[in-house]
Amino acid sequence: MPELRQDPVTLNWVSIAVERAKRPHTFTQAAKVVVKALEECPFCYGHESETPKEVMAYRSPGSPPDSPGWKVRIVPNLFPAFGPPTGDLNPRRVGPYTAMNGLGVHEVLIDSPEHYRSLAQLPLEQVELVVRAYIDRYIAHKDNELLKYMLIIVNHGKEAGTSREHPHAQLFGIPLVPKHVAEEIEGTKRYRNENGTCVYCDIIAYEMEAKERLIYENDTFLVFAPYASRVPFECWVIPKVHSAHFEAMTGREQHFFADALRTALAKLFYGLNDPPFNYFIHTSPYRDGADGTYHWHLEILPKLSIAAGFELGSGIMINTALPEAAAEFLRRVSVEEAERVRQGVLTRP
Amino acid sequence: MPELRQDPVTLNWVSIAVERAKRPHTFTQAAKVVVKALEECPFCYGHESETPKEVMAYRSPGSPPDSPGWKVRIVPNLFPAFGPPTGDLNPRRVGPYTAMNGLGVHEVLIDSPEHYRSLAQLPLEQVELVVRAYIDRYIAHKDNELLKYMLIIVNHGKEAGTSREHPHAQLFGIPLVPKHVAEEIEGTKRYRNENGTCVYCDIIAYEMEAKERLIYENDTFLVFAPYASRVPFECWVIPKVHSAHFEAMTGREQHFFADALRTALAKLFYGLNDPPFNYFIHTSPYRDGADGTYHWHLEILPKLSIAAGFELGSGIMINTALPEAAAEFLRRVSVEEAERVRQGVLTRP
Numbered sequence: 001m002p003e004l005r006q007d008p009v010t011l012n013w014v015s016i017a018v019e020r021a022k023r024p025h026t027f028t029q030a031a032k033v034v035v036k037a038l039e040e041c042p043f044c045y046g047h048e049s050e051t052p053k054e055v056m057a058y059r060s061p062g063s064p065p066d067s068p069g070w071k072v073r074i075v076p077n078l079f080p081a082f083g084p085p086t087g088d089l090n091p092r093r094v095g096p097y098t099a100m101n102g103l104g105v106h107e108v109l110i111d112s113p114e115h116y117r118s119l120a121q122l123p124l125e126q127v128e129l130v131v132r133a134y135i136d137r138y139i140a141h142k143d144n145e146l147l148k149y150m151l152i153i154v155n156h157g158k159e160a161g162t163s164r165e166h167p168h169a170q171l172f173g174i175p176l177v178p179k180h181v182a183e184e185i186e187g188t189k190r191y192r193n194e195n196g197t198c199v200y201c202d203i204i205a206y207e208m209e210a211k212e213r214l215i216y217e218n219d220t221f222l223v224f225a226p227y228a229s230r231v232p233f234e235c236w237v238i239p240k241v242h243s244a245h246f247e248a249m250t251g252r253e254q255h256f257f258a259d260a261l262r263t264a265l266a267k268l269f270y271g272l273n274d275p276p277f278n279y280f281i282h283t284s285p286y287r288d289g290a291d292g293t294y295h296w297h298l299e300i301l302p303k304l305s306i307a308a309g310f311e312l313g314s315g316i317m318i319n320t321a322l323p324e325a326a327a328e329f330l331r332r333v334s335v336e337e338a339e340r341v342r343q344g345v346l347t348r349p
Numbered sequence: 350m351p352e353l354r355q356d357p358v359t360l361n362w363v364s365i366a367v368e369r370a371k372r373p374h375t376f377t378q379a380a381k382v383v384v385k386a387l388e389e390c391p392f393c394y395g396h397e398s399e400t401p402k403e404v405m406a407y408r409s410p411g412s413p414p415d416s417p418g419w420k421v422r423i424v425p426n427l428f429p430a431f432g433p434p435t436g437d438l439n440p441r442r443v444g445p446y447t448a449m450n451g452l453g454v455h456e457v458l459i460d461s462p463e464h465y466r467s468l469a470q471l472p473l474e475q476v477e478l479v480v481r482a483y484i485d486r487y488i489a490h491k492d493n494e495l496l497k498y499m500l501i502i503v504n505h506g507k508e509a510g511t512s513r514e515h516p517h518a519q520l521f522g523i524p525l526v527p528k529h530v531a532e533e534i535e536g537t538k539r540y541r542n543e544n545g546t547c548v549y550c551d552i553i554a555y556e557m558e559a560k561e562r563l564i565y566e567n568d569t570f571l572v573f574a575p576y577a578s579r580v581p582f583e584c585w586v587i588p589k590v591h592s593a594h595f596e597a598m599t600g601r602e603q604h605f606f607a608d609a610l611r612t613a614l615a616k617l618f619y620g621l622n623d624p625p626f627n628y629f630i631h632t633s634p635y636r637d638g639a640d641g642t643y644h645w646h647l648e649i650l651p652k653l654s655i656a657a658g659f660e661l662g663s664g665i666m667i668n669t670a671l672p673e674a675a676a677e678f679l680r681r682v683s684v685e686e687a688e689r690v691r692q693g694v695l696t697r698p
Contacts, residue, residue: 005576005577006577007536007575007576007577008536008540008548008552008576008577009532009533009536009537009540009548009549010529010532010533010536011536012577012579012664012665012666013577013665014577014578014579014665014666014667014668015665015666015667015668016578016668016671016672017667017668017669081659081667094576095555095559096548096551096552096555097576097577151659151662151663153657153658153659153662154658155657155658159655160655160657160658161654161655161656161657161658162657170658170659172659172663174663174665178662178663178664178665179663179664179665180359180662180663180664181663183358183359183664184358184359187356187357187358187359187360188358191357191358199357199358199445200358202445203357203445206444206445210444226356227354227356227357227443227446228354228355228356228357228361228362228363228446229363229365230361230363278657278658278661278662279658280658280659280661280662280663281662282662299662301661305510306508306509306510307510307656308502308504308509308510308511308627309502309503309504309509309510309519309627309628309629310430310500310502310519310521310629312627312629312650313500313502313527313529313627313629313630313631313648314500314521314523314527314528314529314530314629315361315527315528315529315532316361316362316363316364316523316527316528317361317363317364318363318364318366318430319363319364319365319366320366322365323365
């Protein structure tokens with residue numbers, strides 16, 4: 001079982017993932033990421049038996065579990081960083097330290113049967129299915145009192161830490177509200193106390209007026225480069241109208257969210273030649289803490305730079321791209337045009 | 350001039366390094382780190398004119414500035430992330446945001462004339478010179494009221510973000526106490542209020558008793574793997590006796606610090622085949638905040654893993670190596686034996 005250990009000074013938690021732990025000598029080869037070739041990909045059709053049994057799938061009527069015929073498929077992670085989802089957390093003191101069991105959920109959500117197409121290139125309907133699956137799995141664990149938060153993330157590309165080429169998300173149901181979410185909730189409350197408004201709503205209003213950091217918008221969602229972007233080409237996808245809970249999206253909102261997310265990713269894909277990136281959803285915790293004051297959103301962090309000694313030691317990021325220049329660049333990338341070009345190339349005789 | 354921008358929610362600062370800023374289209378090649386070959390290295394003897402003029406050097410008597418003959422050489426960074434060190438910070442509101450000028454100091458400290466030897470392989474006397482130079486530069490900027498903190502860091506290896514192969518440190522004099530240091534100072538105060546003791550002193554006492562995370566010790570310094578290590582093979586070098594100020598080290602303490610740092614780096618070098626790493630010194634701020642309660646130390650973070658979506662979105666690190674196993678592995682690496690083997694190989698006829 002993974003162990004959660006707390007730094008006694010900063011109170012930050014670390015997950016010591018014993019199940020994924022490697023022997024020390026294996027590190028002498030440095031970080032080698034295994035990206036399996038197509039024919040041995042456990043996330044492709046016909047390889048369903050190579051993953052743990054699926055916990056959910058959107059399938060063609062009549063196709064049996066753990067066989068081809070699915071559109072989106074969710075399986076437990078083979079080497080979970082958190083789990084199992086039941087039991088005693090057993091918080092304990094170890095000398096001056098605190099630890100607890102790393103109970104929780106760690107699932108893998110396979111975006112589609114397509115090995116070589118990420119959300120940027122999949123049809124909008126498929127991205128909508130992926131968004132629906134995020135919500136379904138989020139809700140599936142909501143009543144587990146052990147879980148305080150579910151973090152949904154995507155790692156795309158080796159440099160962004162993915163271990164599998166086949167596009168997928170990971171869902172982490174964890175027994176604490178993570179520091180970064182807690183800080184944003186605290187900041188939202190502080191701002192509301194000082195100004196009487198939602199800081200994210202104020203940011204949205206300002207950005208829609210200023211326009212220089214806008215990247216894309218549709219009826220319900222805005223894509224923009226944050227003023228204090230931490231990395232080159234950072235993009236946020238955020239609902240224009242205040243909403244505390246990601247999982248409360250209506251079908252119509254899911255459609256527009258899928259469109260905004262797909263467009264943001266496609267602009268990165270076509271504009272920057274498929275850069276590595278991470279994204280994650282920040283939403284209200286399952287139960288405590290937010291009282292509807294938080295404003296959920298998705299943060300995309302392209303991995304075009306390395307957080308080095310200064311960033312790690314200070315917590316201050318050095319960003320070598322001006323957010324306004326990055327936004328202008330992405331704003332000008334026409335996804336439709338890029339898709340037509342690619343289509344032309346693909347279908348040329 | 351670089352601009353410091355503050356996230357209005359988390360209050361985290363980001364340095365938008367306009368001087369180092371790249372045009373958006375240059376990012377399409379993804380993160381390419383330029384590691385210059387030996388013959389074109391501006392940090393080697395005979396290339397002194399290719400850097401900004403030196404601000405300090407330890408030199409053979411009579412050798413003129415910006416010429417060969419130095420043992421340690423410090424120059425301003427050609428593309429500073431902070432600077433210049435004078436002027437008005439001009440804190441300002443931009444809509445809902447806050448920004449200020451990124452004034453400060455950004456220096457490069459070249460460890461030695463040797464292009465291919467890092468601190469792990471340099472003679473102890475040279476490492477002592479490097480430590481003395483850290484202190485000299487730290488003190489040189491102490492009276493600049495603009496600077497609240499000086500962070501001394503090393504990036505080693507491409508994966509750890511270095512842009513130059515020739516071993517060097519970077520010194521950042523900045524106009525604010527960085528978040529990570531502020532959090533540690535706050536944690537130290539909280540622990541002292543609760544327990545009446547220094548949390549780091551208590552950690553040292555516990556680790557010296559428990560022994561399972563010890564890596565090395567000499568008269569004055571301890572090298573150990575923190576209980577909540579964030580990454581595989583994380584090592585800290587810490588003075589055994591309470592000390593708030595890095596720059597207050599006596600000559601004798603500098604000797605033992607150089608020995609502990611060199612030994613830690615050599616154990617990583619020989620045990621893990623020259624892994625990439627970052628290290629940084631956490632000490633009390635120039636003026637405000639710590640009141641002698643902080644306990645300075647140096648943190649080494651090997652770069653054998655990638656902080657991906659979960660870590661970036663949560664602030665919770667997933668560490669796939671057990672700190673006790675990492676410490677045992679490094680404890681067993683004999684630097685003396687490894688050096689004899691290497692010497693034998695090098696001098697074999």
